[in-house]
Amino acid sequence: GQSLEQPSEVTAVEGAIVQINCTYQTSGFYGLSWYQQHDGGAPTFLSYNALDGLEETGRFSSFLSRSDSYGYLLLQELQMKDSASYFCAVRDPGRTGSARQLTFGSGTQLTVLP
Amino acid sequence: EPEVTQTPSHQVTQMGQEVILRCVPISNHLYFYWYRQILGQKVEFLVSFYNNEISEKSEIFDDQFSVERPDGSNFTLKIRSTKLEDSAMYFCASSEAGAGGAETQYFGPGTRLLVL
Numbered sequence: 001g002q003s004l005e006q007p008s009e010v011t012a013v014e015g016a017i018v019q020i021n022c023t024y025q026t027s028g029f030y031g032l033s034w035y036q037q038h039d040g041g042a043p044t045f046l047s048y049n050a051l052d053g054l055e056e057t058g059r060f061s062s063f064l065s066r067s068d069s070y071g072y073l074l075l076q077e078l079q080m081k082d083s084a085s086y087f088c089a090v091r092d093p094g095r096t097g098s099a100r101q102l103t104f105g106s107g108t109q110l111t112v113l114p
Numbered sequence: 115e116p117e118v119t120q121t122p123s124h125q126v127t128q129m130g131q132e133v134i135l136r137c138v139p140i141s142n143h144l145y146f147y148w149y150r151q152i153l154g155q156k157v158e159f160l161v162s163f164y165n166n167e168i169s170e171k172s173e174i175f176d177d178q179f180s181v182e183r184p185d186g187s188n189f190t191l192k193i194r195s196t197k198l199e200d201s202a203m204y205f206c207a208s209s210e211a212g213a214g215g216a217e218t219q220y221f222g223p224g225t226r227l228l229v230l
Contacts, residue, residue, distance in 0.1 A: 041224075096169070099162060
């Protein structure tokens with residue numbers, strides 16, 4: 001099966017940089033995704049790393065090291081609106097080996113303080 | 115920008131009643147999913163659907179659950195006889211085919227189900 005570990009909470013101030021780590025154990029690996037979820041809202045796709053290295057999308061970057069089964073999400077120039085839960089996720093190939101559902105981590109609640 | 119829509123946004127029902135949750139996935143997507151999230155917990159996979167049939171289901175998705183794509187646009191989740199523990203937010207999602215498509219899923223706003 002798939003399992004992911006990430007910190008439950010992170011707090012930072014506006015303008016700061018924060019890193020949210022994720023380690024995973026998977027049977028079959030297709031890449032690591034990150035989703036953002038505001039309270040009561042839908043998970044929203046942020047980024048996907050299939051290969052090692054850093055992917056940058058504006059203020060958000062995501063990193064993957066497949067040899068370490070580890071990735072992180074880096075949020076720069078934090079804003080109050082970044083306060084949300086952040087989930088890492090991996091594809092679960094399921095019984096058939098070709099399934100496409102996601103297994104999510106437990107989520108990291110980011111609080112941005114003024 | 116295309117989006118996944120879900121109705122109703124909230125549903126309150128009595129234990130033992132049937133509920134149907136409705137979703138309209140993004141029109142050119144081929145894979146559809148239902149997930150649920152119990153308050154304060156992580157998002158959990160229920161079922162995936164492709165080519166008009168279930169492709170995978172989790173152990174949560176027992177005989178009380180069923181899915182249908184009754185026409186070219188709607189995708190429904192039916193819970194036949196609701197239990198208290200079915201109270202959760204239910205999210206529909208869809209994704210494209212192709213590499214990376216599974217990892218980039220588009221979620222609807224959810225239906226909050228409360229079973230009394």
